[in-house]
Amino acid sequence: xxxxxxxxxxxxxxxxxxxxxxxxxxxxxxxxxxxxxxxxxxxxxxxxxxxxxxxxxxxxxxxxxxxxxxxxxxxxxxxxxxxxxxxxxxxxxxxxxxxxxxxxxxxxxxxxxxxxxxxxxxxxxxxxxxxxxxx
Numbered sequence: 001x002x003x004x005x006x007x008x009x010x011x012x013x014x015x016x017x018x019x020x021x022x023x024x025x026x027x028x029x030x031x032x033x034x035x036x037x038x039x040x041x042x043x044x045x046x047x048x049x050x051x052x053x054x055x056x057x058x059x060x061x062x063x064x065x066x067x068x069x070x071x072x073x074x075x076x077x078x079x080x081x082x083x084x085x086x087x088x089x090x091x092x093x094x095x096x097x098x099x100x101x102x103x104x105x106x107x108x109x110x111x112x113x114x115x116x117x118x119x120x121x122x123x124x125x126x127x128x129x130x131x132x133x134x135x
Contacts, residue, residue, distance in 0.1 A: 006064040006072065006134050014130055017123060018058040024116075025051035025108050032106065043097050043106040046086060050108045050120075053079045057127065064134075073131050080124035087112035087121065 029047035060072035086109035090097045113120030
């Protein structure tokens with residue numbers, strides 16, 4: 001049975017974008033959590049969760065075998081649910097997503113990824129589309 005091509009063609013671009021977001025979310029969460037340790041606020045923890053999700057999705061999409069494609073499907077589905085949940089939450093309770101002493105959003109997924117040009121909202125939709133198309 002042929003392997004999936006999740007990491008080939010357009011998939012390479014998708015892997016690169018996921019990798020970029022994995023690095024950005026990891027850097028952001030490490031900085032935020034280290035500055036507020038041992039009591040990081042929930043949004044900082046959500047940044048770390050996003051980083052792990054982006055990292056797992058990157059590796060799974062790049063590998064492209066059947067098991068990795070399943071892992072990518074689950075991970076990207078969780079990512080989409082997370083973006084939607086955090087996006088709604090950040091509008092419903094904006095004060096929960098403000099860094100101490102700042103007025104900026106504190107997670108990649110706040111306001112559906114507004115601070116990142118809404119790419120965090122579009123990325124899982126494109127990722128799920130690509131997984132379906134590359135079957």
